[in-house]
Amino acid sequence: MATAQTLMEMYEAMLERFGHQGWWPGDGPLEVCIGAILTQNTNWTNVEKALGNLRAAGVMSISAIAHMDHDALAELIRPAGYFNIKAKRLKNFISHVFESCGDDIAAFLDRSAATLQSELMGINGIGRETADSIILYAAGKPTFVIDRYTCRLMARHGLTCPEDDYEQVKDLFESSLPEDLGLWKDYHAQIVAVGKQYCRPKAKCAGCPLESFPHDPVAGDFAQ
DNA sequence: GACCAGGCACATC
DNA sequence: GATGTGCATGGT
Numbered sequence: 216m217a218t219a220q221t222l223m224e225m226y227e228a229m230l231e232r233f234g235h236q237g238w239w240p241g242d243g244p245l246e247v248c249i250g251a252i253l254t255q256n257t258n259w260t261n262v263e264k265a266l267g268n269l270r271a272a273g274v275m276s277i278s279a280i281a282h283m284d285h286d287a288l289a290e291l292i293r294p295a296g297y298f299n300i301k302a303k304r305l306k307n308f309i310s311h312v313f314e315s316c317g318d319d320i321a322a323f324l325d326r327s328a329a330t331l332q333s334e335l336m337g338i339n340g341i342g343r344e345t346a347d348s349i350i351l352y353a354a355g356k357p358t359f360v361i362d363r364y365t366c367r368l369m370a371r372h373g374l375t376c377p378e379d380d381y382e383q384v385k386d387l388f389e390s391s392l393p394e395d396l397g398l399w400k401d402y403h404a405q406i407v408a409v410g411k412q413y414c415r416p417k418a419k420c421a422g423c424p425l426e427s428f429p430h431d432p433v434a435g436d437f438a439q
Numbered sequence: 440g441a442c443c444a445g446g447c448a449c450a451t452c
Numbered sequence: 453g454a455t456g457t458g459c460a461t462g463g464t
Contacts, residue, residue, distance in 0.1 A: 255446040255447065256444065256445085257444060259444085297447095340447070345447085364445070403445090407445055417442090
């Protein structure tokens with residue numbers, strides 16, 4: 216299939232430029248989960264500060280966060296932005312894990328991707344992207360993560376329409392690429408690497424590793 | 440100083 | 453069901 220070949224060629228071009236990304240940043244599955252919630256609509260550098268605060272305060276555990284009060288938690292994660300709403304979301308997630316598995320995040324993540332998907336999506340504050348990030352990078356189960364960069368990039372290269380929704384873009388990757396956990400993890404990471412540098416609104420395409428692939432530099436800029 | 444960032448839930452029409 | 457809005461800090 217032409218799309219499958221194109222997607223692999225794009226991956227190889229990005230890989231050649233950026234090298235393996237070794238995603239997700241964050242130390243261990245719990246930090247990956249927390250980072251996935253804190254990074255919502257926020258730059259990762261801000262999230263790292265918040266994660267650093269949690270570590271420094273000695274509360275980087277399920278039980279510790281489960282027993283913190285809202286204001287104390289919000290203060291620690293303040294640098295990640297939206298700190299009040301994210302404190303609630305983080306609490307919702309942590310409470311859910313604590314009630315079913317105590318402090319054992321590995322036990323919580325050791326269930327099928329489909330089960331995790333429906334369970335995570337049932338938690339207020341966890342949507343499709345956050346759930347998929349947790350499933351792929353924390354639980355290590357193959358599901359493709361779609362984010363703003365992915366939608367923009369695919370639209371710019373004419374592989375999707377700007378109005379395509381999350382599931383349509385996700386299906387394009389999952390049905391075109393071989394089901395390879397390492398590939399799916401790194402592909403998303405490569406897209407973010409390209410996106411940060413070349414695929415923001417108004418960013419120049421010059422020098423982009425995907426420059427040689429047919430593209431429209433502004434397509435998808437207004438996609439959600 | 441303006442714009443943007445690895446979303447999501449909720450209100451309203 | 454589709455669209456609009458609130459949430460907030462920090463880098464460019």
